[in-house]
Amino acid sequence: MGILGNTVAIKKKQVTTESITETYERLFPAVARFVSSMNGSLPDAKDIFHDALVIYFETAVQKGNPAHTSEKGYILGIAKHLWLRKHSRDKHKVSLEDAENSISIPDDYFPTPSNKRLLTILERAGKKCMDLLRAFYFRELTIKQLARTLGYANEHSASAQKYKCLEKVKNLVKTKALTYDDFME
């Protein structure tokens, strides 16, 4: 699947404060219980739960639940993987079921230092464009809704703005990714 192939599906599911709050109350206790059983703290549980939710909304919501397990089982599975990634010494303490073994964290989930630097620059120099592009690629907005929300006269001008922004961000990255290594990462 292409890098954008997934974005169409995510548009189908509206992610609202209400739906997040509902998911939070329903699923946080299971993750908190797991983290507590590993002697982790409440902030640990919160961080892991947030990462698990981000990954969950990105993968399961778009492609269907790849582990063929319940939503709760899937999120708990991601949480276990995230915990083990940080605390490999706990390997013998965490038993992963078959379904959980089939869960993986996206390769690009933990950003490289140079990408972090680049993002900081982009947030400073191109925040408006980053917001627009994010809305277009990773939120539930279609170009039509985008035009309405952002106050463009019509879809054509919203689409034109999108490409302008893409060009702008590309140029920023081109000039800011100073070293070859940065660029190739």
Next chain:
Amino acid sequence: MTTSWNNTKQIERYLAENLSPADKFVFEARLLLSPALQNEVHLQKKVLGLIKMYHRKKFKEKLEEVHRQIFHDPEKLSFQQKIYGLFK
């Protein structure tokens, strides 16, 4: 519309796998012949990766906000106690 803009559009469709087989074939042939276009594709992929990073960051900020709300809402006291109870 400028050539670079056309390229950006075309690259976007290529990365999204939205080109028809014929257009894809032509595009890949151009790609083979043009290191400059290869760089553009690489750059655009990188930009999309950065937008994804930005999206994740923003989404996590939203989750922090929801977390704060839930843990400060007097109506959600029993939920809070249930969680705090796990970390005694």
